[in-house]
Amino acid sequence: MLKDMQDWPLLVSKILEHAELNHSYQEIFSKLPEGGEFRYSMADMAKRARQAAQAFQTLGVKEGDRVGTLAWNTHRHVEIWYAASGMGAVTHTINPRLFPEQLVYIMNHAEDKILCVDVTFVPLVQAIEAELKTVEKFIVMVGKDHMPEGLGDNWISYEEILMAESGEYAWPDLDENTPCGLCYTSGTTGNPKGVQYTHRSNFLHTLIAISGDTLGITAKSVILPVVPMFHANAWGIPYAACATGCKMVLNGPHFEPDVLHDIIIREDVNVTAAVPTVWTGMLQYLKDTGKDMGKLTTVTIGGSAAPRSMIEEFQENYGVRVNHAWGMTEMSPLGSIGSENAAVANLSKKEKLDVQCKQGRTVLGVEMKIVDDEGNSLPRDGKTSGNLLVRGPWVVDTYYRADTRAVDNDGWFDTGDVACIDEYGYMQITDRSKDVIKSGGEWVSSIDLENAAVAHPDVVEAAVIGRYHPKWEERPLLILKMHEGKTVTLEEMHEFLLQHVIKWWLPDGIEFVDELPHTATGKISKKDLRDQFKDYKFPGT
């Protein structure tokens, strides 16, 4: 049948081809897990991605097979990403911070055919190798000279298999609904679940990632995606970089503030993105050393709520604009982002900061609504909270290998977050339904309490969980990690918190820990805290 407009499939290989033709000269910089640094061009990257696709073919990888990666953000990881997806296989990025049993579960569930491993993770994989049922080859992402000693025959060097290939390879023409990537949620709530991205979903997500109001990336940007490629597409940045032609700076295995700071300065990074924990460390480092952020203009913070004090510090002390973003593995991950719109452009500095503490405005392509427990839509008045549901072309429909859909009959996916939305489109996460605290039938926002507590100068990190209370059913318990040598009483904390939260939300107890437990994606693990304080009793109960 004749078509009006061209039937041009949305494929991630098209993004790579676009980069190769139009941004061939652009640089990619990478820290290496085996030590040292590396630098080449987008043209080089594209050619090596083709060699990698050939090498995978040689190893027997076919369309639809999973290629697992257990790797940091490096140029090789980017190559493998494009190679596996582009050839019609599925790039399965695995979070190395998971427990060994979770890794085994995930790789067996995904039936990974080959596994590409950073040299750092060889011991980790060796320890579980016997339990991996489907992996045929382990590819260590180094040259022959850096291969560890004493590996079995099925362990091979990435650089070696690449060298054997010509790079003369044409990306196949695929249907745009072909699977392209696979990422498991870290499973703070049950067994990890896989989200299988398609070429279409990733291409569309890329188009929104490069919009003027999203991450702030243009062809002249230098972007450091600190967010790992094993976290939901690294928030789409490796695609966005090839789409715009900006320079990409990759931090390899390094998350130490001094190393990140060094490459930000040396490589002229002006845009970056990561979870709050990374920035807590960086801001401390800047304070300790008196250094500034060089050319950095924009930092996107998401994955957990960015505390007000963090946003303020970046903007006031370092001239770096904070883009507060919200998303999920199930959403590829971009859902909303805190870019300024005309309604807030003329607000006072303080009012603007209020808006920035919210989780941003939804991007075109993500429909959002809040509903009560019966599913009735709630008003967008900036006050009423409800369950946050989403819909869109880069939102999950059915988890990998699940036999029922993850959405309701109208296609809405329940995010597990509790939020309100204001009349100017700004959404604010007030809680997570899985973490919710209900005191005498009323919700207490653990997120608001945590944000308020962390603003205290002696507090490093704060978490609030609900614990049993004989009268109220559940009441909030505040758990704090303090700065070295500091302490605070419950009464002092109450006084401090009252500046920000209403009285009946004040925690009934306070506990101090040396470290708060974190999930593999860097969020505070409420599940672990609830275990740890299972038998906690509030004072006087």
Add this chain to the structure above:
Amino acid sequence: MLKDMQDWPLLVSKILEHAELNHSYQEIFSKLPEGGEFRYSMADMAKRARQAAQAFQTLGVKEGDRVGTLAWNTHRHVEIWYAASGMGAVTHTINPRLFPEQLVYIMNHAEDKILCVDVTFVPLVQAIEAELKTVEKFIVMVGKDHMPEGLGDNWISYEEILMAESGEYAWPDLDENTPCGLCYTSGTTGNPKGVQYTHRSNFLHTLIAISGDTLGITAKSVILPVVPMFHANAWGIPYAACATGCKMVLNGPHFEPDVLHDIIIREDVNVTAAVPTVWTGMLQYLKDTGKDMGKLTTVTIGGSAAPRSMIEEFQENYGVRVNHAWGMTEMSPLGSIGSENAAVANLSKKEKLDVQCKQGRTVLGVEMKIVDDEGNSLPRDGKTSGNLLVRGPWVVDTYYRADTRAVDNDGWFDTGDVACIDEYGYMQITDRSKDVIKSGGEWVSSIDLENAAVAHPDVVEAAVIGRYHPKWEERPLLILKMHEGKTVTLEEMHEFLLQHVIKWWLPDGIEFVDELPHTATGKISKKDLRDQFKDYKFPGT
């Protein structure tokens, strides 16, 4: 079958819904054809679009029917645009500057079911009404009080039919390949041909239009699309405005520099877009009055080549950055745009200007190549010119009602433009194959010659066409419109042109005219010039 990611169709009604929910407060300003001005919100617009859809239904418009518009850029035109497309009909924007016989041809060919007409065009339509075979109702886009006298029963007032509807209407769920818009090329080369845009093609085009490197639109922009909605989607701006939530300023029937200037200043316009002719008038107006451009920061110029002197004047004298764009009706229309990339960011001012005179870099989603007459790919060296072919999801495949495809077997569409592409991705139109001048078998670039000639301080507009030459087959003839009272000799012009073009391109003859003929899209009509100078003989031949 279970799907990985959601099956969320790319529909233009989703763009409107996004605007209504998230940018409800934003303003739309419009000059009115019946006189006066109007101002309302995106929420109002969205509601009236739903009323319009209901009214069209009441008039018997069904999915797949064409709704013709013969209208300026106004809020009502925007409503009708979204209404017809959103309900599953096709918005057919018609260029009122066409000859009456072309209008008749187009409307009969499109089989328009109803026709929405600005009050300005009522006489135009009355004159051809008898020849329109399919139009059942003529809707005059005014209230009852502004309806002209003595119209037949099938002429009705837009405001009246809207008032009869509630606006309680849900946009239907359509397949994303459903036709959505229709636009005919103005036919400088044969009978007008229709390009039928789909929801998918327009949605994808919108996503690229709002990217950080395209038109420069964000949620905080105030955009004046001087480019008419009957020119290839107004370059996508009415969609982009709803997608980003920026303020839209619509100039109605006004193209006079003083009126445009007035609304640019009064409404705080910072982004605008139009063909060069509009800006020639504006720059003259600024010179005459000593005024500046207020808050304007970016102007996109395309449709014809933006002369170097125009780019320079905007940037040097008025601090307005010029984005030189290239596209076609057949391309929805965006193909390439002159945003700066990292390769040019460090060039000198003069070198940057050289790059800006090119037609820009291709956007993600448009594949481009240049080929010789045998179809062989030519190098991207910035020197070699060839036929420019394109491919992409918003490029035409088959013209409306054509029975053969407009593309070759590999899906490439021949643009009819001749271009070179440099190693940094910048494309330069050197000629149009339909306008080409071949001297002794070698191509002479009429565009380069025209750009060079128009830089002469006494020249207002310049055109170059090829005319018969006994020795060289064809040689260039320069046709000039001069400033009042000015003249120039062929020798003086040669001397001037030699600063910019090679010797053997120098025109062999020069002619002066009071006005150059323009096509309905504002391009100089070479076809008319070739007619006018049919029997021209070069001096000495």
